[in-house]
Amino acid sequence: MKTINLSPEPNDAQIRRSIKPVISYPIDNFPAFDAELYKTARDNMNLIESIIIPPRDAKTFEVPAGCFFRIISIDGPQVGDLNVWNKNNINERFFSGKTRALYGTHVSTGDRLYSTLPFLRPMATITYDTLDWYGYDKDGGSVHDVIGTRCDPYTHVALNNEEYHNCCHSNLCRALSQQQQKTIEEIEYHVHDVLNVFMCTGFTKNTHQYFMKASPVRPDDYIEFFAEIDLLCGLSACPGGDCSSSHSSDKAICYPLKVEIYKPLKGTLKQWSAPSPNKYSRNHGHS
Numbered sequence: 002m003k004t005i006n007l008s009p010e011p012n013d014a015q016i017r018r019s020i021k022p023v024i025s026y027p028i029d030n031f032p033a034f035d036a037e038l039y040k041t042a043r044d045n046m047n048l049i050e051s052i053i054i055p056p057r058d059a060k061t062f063e064v065p066a067g068c069f070f071r072i073i074s075i076d077g078p079q080v081g082d083l084n085v086w087n088k089n090n091i092n093e094r095f096f097s098g099k100t101r102a103l104y105g106t107h108v109s110t111g112d113r114l115y116s117t118l119p120f121l122r123p124m125a126t127i128t129y130d131t132l133d134w135y136g137y138d139k140d141g142g143s144v145h146d147v148i149g150t151r152c153d154p155y156t157h158v159a160l161n162n163e164e165y166h167n168c169c170h171s172n173l174c175r176a177l178s179q180q181q182q183k184t185i186e187e188i189e190y191h192v193h194d195v196l197n198v199f200m201c202t203g204f205t206k207n208t209h210q211y212f213m214k215a216s217p218v219r220p221d222d223y224i225e226f227f228a229e230i231d232l233l234c235g236l237s238a239c240p241g242g243d244c245s246s247s248h249s250s251d252k253a254i255c256y257p258l259k260v261e262i263y264k265p266l267k268g269t270l271k272q273w274s275a276p277s278p279n280k281y282s283r284n285h286g287h288s
């Protein structure tokens with residue numbers, strides 16, 4: 002938090018601080034978001050599966066490459082913690098940190114969820130977001146963040162010295178363990194930093210600490226993704242509910258979330274092809 006200052010300022014401190022920032026990862030060379038391609042497909046698609054995620058629990062679902070999925074608010078404001086894996090190799094999974102470095106702290110329509118090294122390719126593209134009107138509020142908060150990690154029982158026990166078993170991390174562990182038919186001990190390493198769907202978050206202006214505030218999501222709001230590769234997804238309905246006050250407990254009012262999977266009609270995705278893994282040689286300077 003940088004509240005302890007033991008070191009004296011150098012004489013040129015102001016000059017050093019006033020250097021202009023540059024964007025670390027300009028994305029100008031990425032292929033542009035092809036709004037027309039996705040619109041044609043989403044205007045001509047059929048619902049093939051619906052899944053209800055119960056409150057304080059998680060479920061997995063598969064989305065074939067070239068299909069869409071929506072995460073939908075039903076019944077009341079509820080935050081969801083999303084994990085995404087390559088269905089055919091769960092060692093390739095969503096890379097929250099690099100997605101943040103590329104697109105910023107919060108994602109919306111046109112942004113892509115990138116996978117971990119050494120794959121580093123778009124796993125999914127966000128094609129519609131009914132909360133894109135929210136923008137950034139006066140607190141610097143916004144919706145759908147890639148800065149929070151997921152609520153987990155380890156941080157909870159460290160901060161509060163009590164056990165809670167329905168954090169998003171645990172919910173995702175149970176769901177993936179069941180889907181992969183492996184023990185939680187084996188599978189826990191595959192649960193990763195999430196996309197915080199519908200969660201409203203930011204950093205405080207004074208201490209730059211991670212904050213949350215009541216989600217603006219309301220029933221029928223949804224965020225829609227296009228699967229660029231075959232996906233296995235895990236979604237937890239966070240025990241924090243709308244994340245207005247607390248999480249990692251049974252205190253908050255929680256609601257279910259709904260997932261809908263859609264398949265576009267044949268011929269509507271003619272100019273699309275699934276992205277290949279990253280082209281880097283993986284030599285790493287090794288002679």
Ligand SMILES: [Zn+2]
Pocket residue numbers: 082151152168169170238239240241248
């Ligand atoms: Zn959570």
